[in-house]
Amino acid sequence: MLTPGVMASWHAMRVMAPPPADAPSSACRPFSGDRAGFAIGEGAAALVLESEAHAAARGAEAAPFVLAGYATNCDGTHITNPDSAGQVRVMRAALRDAGIEASDVGHINAHGTATSAGDAAEAASIREVFGKGAPVSATKAIHGHVLGGGGAIELIAALRALARETLPPIANLQTPDAAFDLDFVQGEAREAKGIRYALSNSFAFGGTNAVIVAGRASER
Structure with missing residues (x-):
């Protein structure tokens, strides 16, 4: 991802955050009133x-966590602009697949790209x-926006929140x-004793x- 051609492409779409001269690590600010886009990352x-x-059958210890439910859709509304209604449908479908209510979810790991349109649609x-x-x-x-690797990395973050019963704050x-x-x-991690379910969003072009x-x- 961190190559001149890829970086130039995202820059041309005006979705990359300009790094502040005094604090470059604060460039990506999800859900902030002054958000200006994301930072590209690499990872898997x-x-x-x-x-x-x-x-x-193989004598393994029982895993502490389960894939309770999932869903995917493609609303096809626009090539780049996210559609809030499509996101609503997929979240509700995942809850139905898990057999739980929205009130059972104790943590949402948002897609949170820090773009103007993306955060607005997801928040809605x-x-x-x-x-x-x-x-x-x-x-x-x-960790930056790692595109295809983002869903797996962010699900692991959600699993760690379940394991530690502690929710990570949104940096910046x-x-x-x-x-x-x-x-x-925001600000600092939040204790979440007794958390039962976490939901992780991944929304793409x-x-x-x-x-x-x-x-x-x-x-279960």
């Missing part, structure tokens, strides 16, 4: 999915599905956009949306 992650029966869709009940984090301000978020009426985790719900194995 992998997760192993295994059925309970397969794990038991989260508000529509969850109201102000689920705390929202976003991690791209830390000082003043949330006044138009976003959500419970953002062309209206391709994917949502995963992770839960504690004890809840």
Whole structure:
């Protein structure tokens, strides 16, 4: 990702944040009133999915977490502008697949690109599905936007939040956009004792949306 051609392409689309001269690490500011775009990153992650029966057959210890539900759709509304209605549909579909209610989700790991249009659409869709009940984090301000690797990396962040019962704050978020009426985790990590489910959003160009719900194995 970090090559001159790729960087120039994203810059031409005006979605890359200009790094502040005095604090370049604060360039990406998800859901902030002064957000200006994302920072490109590089990285990868992998997760192993295994059925309970397969794990038991090989004598493995029971995994603490499960893939509770997932959903994907492609609203096809616009090649670059996100569609809030499509995001609402995919989040609700993931909840249905998990067999849970929106109120059961104790943490949302947002796609959170820090672009003007992207954050506005996602904030509206989260508000529509969850109201102000689920705390929202976003991690791209830390690891950058790694495109195809983002979903896996951010799901791992959501799993760590479940494991530690602690929600990560949104880095560089000082003043949330006044138009976003959500419970953002900001400033410092937040304790979340008894958290049962976490939801992770991944929204891409062309209206391709994917949502995963992770839960504690004890809840299934």
